Amino acid sequence: MSISRWTGLTALTVVLALIQPHGANAVAVPPPAPPALHYADLVDLADSAPLVLRAEIRDAVLLKPERAPDVRAGWGRIYVEATATQALRGTVPPGMVIRYLADVPLGPKGKLPPYKKLSVLLFARGKAGSDELQLVAPDAQLVWGQDLDTRVRSLLGELGASDAPPRVTGVTQALYEPGNLVGEGETQLFLSTSNSQPATITVLHKPGQPTNWSVSFSEVVDARGRPPAPDTLPWFRLACGLPRALPGGVNVSDNNDDRVQAALDYDHVLKDLGACERARSH
Numbered sequence: 001m002s003i004s005r006w007t008g009l010t011a012l013t014v015v016l017a018l019i020q021p022h023g024a025n026a027v028a029v030p031p032p033a034p035p036a037l038h039y040a041d042l043v044d045l046a047d048s049a050p051l052v053l054r055a056e057i058r059d060a061v062l063l064k065p066e067r068a069p070d071v072r073a074g075w076g077r078i079y080v081e082a083t084a085t086q087a088l089r090g091t092v093p094p095g096m097v098i099r100y101l102a103d104v105p106l107g108p109k110g111k112l113p114p115y116k117k118l119s120v121l122l123f124a125r126g127k128a129g130s131d132e133l134q135l136v137a138p139d140a141q142l143v144w145g146q147d148l149d150t151r152v153r154s155l156l157g158e159l160g161a162s163d164a165p166p167r168v169t170g171v172t173q174a175l176y177e178p179g180n181l182v183g184e185g186e187t188q189l190f191l192s193t194s195n196s197q198p199a200t201i202t203v204l205h206k207p208g209q210p211t212n213w214s215v216s217f218s219e220v221v222d223a224r225g226r227p228p229a230p231d232t233l234p235w236f237r238l239a240c241g242l243p244r245a246l247p248g249g250v251n252v253s254d255n256n257d258d259r260v261q262a263a264l265d266y267d268h269v270l271k272d273l274g275a276c277e278r279a280r281s282h
Contacts, residue, residue, distance in 0.1 A: 036279060037142070037148075037279050037280070038277045038278055038279055039151075039155075039230075039231040039236060040236060040239075040240050040276050040277060040278045041278050041279055041280045042151060042152060042155055043155065043159075043233070043236050043240075044137075044278070044280070045123040045136060045137060045140050046089075046123060046152065046155055046156060046159060047159065047167075048123075048136045049089065049123035049124060049125070049136045049140070050089070050090055050124075050125055050126070051087070051089060051090035051092065051122070051123075051124045051125060051126050051133070052087070052088040052089040052090065052121070052122070052123055052124075052152065052156065053084055053085075053086065053087045053088060053089075053090065053092050053121070053122050053124070054084075054085045054086045054087075054088065054119065054120070054121055054122075054144055054149070055082040055083060055084050055085055055098060055119070055120055055122055056082060056083050056085055056117060056118070056119050056120075057080055057081070057082045057115045057116055057117065057118045057119075057120060058081045058082055058083055058097070058116065059080070059081045059116060060078045060079070060080045060081075060112065060115035060116070061078060061079050061112075062076050062077070062078050062112040063076070063077045063078065063079060063101075068103075071103055071138075072103075072281070074105060074106060075103050075104060075105050075106060076103070076104060076106045076110070076112060077101060077102070077103050077138075078101070078102055078103075078104055078112065078115070079099070079100075079101055080099065080100055080101070080102055080115070080141070081097060081098075081099050082097070082098050082099075082100075082120070082122075083095060083096070083097055083098075084096045084097075084098055085119075088121075088149075088152060088153060088156060089156055089160075090126065092126070096131065097131060098131050098132070098133050099131055099132050099133070100122070100124065100132065100133040100134065100135055100141075101135070101138075102135055102138065102139070102140070102141040103138035103139050104139075104141065118143065119143075119144040120141050120142060120143060120144050121141075121142045121143075121144045121148060121149070121152065122135065122140065122141055122142075123135065123136045123137070123140040123142075124136060124140065137280075139280060155233075158232070158233040159233065163217070163218075164233060165193075165199070165217040165233055165234050165237045166193040166194045166195045166197050166199075166217070166237070167193060167194035167237060167241060168191050168192070168193055168194075168199060168237045168238060168241030168242060169191075169192045169193060169194055169241065170191065170192045170243065170247065171189055171190070171191055171192070171242065171243065171246060171247055171250050171266075172190045172191065172192050172250060173188075173189075173190040173250050173252055174187065174188070174189050174190075174246055174250050174251045174252070174253070174262040174263070174266060175187065175188050175190075175251075175252055175253055175262065176253045176258040176259070176261040176262035176265065177253075177254075177258070178258065178261075179205070181207050182207065183205060183206070183207040183208075184205055184206055184207055185205045185261065186202065186203065186204055186205065187202070187203040187261065187262045187265035187266075188200060188201070188202055188203075188221075189201040189202075189203070189262075189265075189266060189269070191242075193217075197217060197218070198216075198217070198218060198219050199215065199216065199217045200215070200216050200221050201213060201214070201215045201238075201269055202214055202215075202216070202221055202225075203265040203268065203269065211265070211268055212226070213227055213265070213268070213269055213272070214226055214227060215227070215228060215234060215238060217234065217237075227269075227272055227273070230274065235273065236276070238269075238273055239273040239274060239275070239276045240276035242269075242270065242273075244270065245266075246262070246263050246266045246267075251263060
């Protein structure tokens, strides 16, 4: 969806002319439970959100389908007025009334469940001097819960760390060099990143020992390190950023056997990382 469709929210009096009536006929059931979000889903939202805040919904009205033709089946677009309660990232005064658009799953028969007084977590962009927010994605309003709050705070700490790994954008070079002993050798995989910061994966082979690999997001390469733990930012940058196969032309190993080993080591890294699972469809 283009960003332009999410900017320039109209005043509530104008929006009310576009909403789908649901007042007396609304089904009084809680909002449908969203799919359980994976670590990658949360990084996708938080990574691009200058503002992450908790808010309590004051009112939510459903736009007519013709005013939101790009909304997926079973979902609707709502205009929301909410009260900011706490900023996890960025600055929003507690008690400030904010307004935004969000896509949410609908209840039975396409009705909007009651959202009033619901506590939500928003991933958004703001504009100085304005009470209007733009969510970083149509579904970037999440129902707040203590577990979600804890996960997001931990993630924001990772993203804000001085040594936070940048986005991995590709592989620039792969090189396997055999050692002096049979079964000994090392593959180095040089990565490109969003901020041109050095990043290298080192795969070590030692006789009689399991293959070991590690990643460095600096000029200092520690070949004795371990693979990043799942559901951490270094893991995400690799599992969700590396191409699913070694790109052609980057394998500069000396001979065919060495090139084969470098490719096998790359596949070994991908297998160790596992899939980059996401529950969100946006």
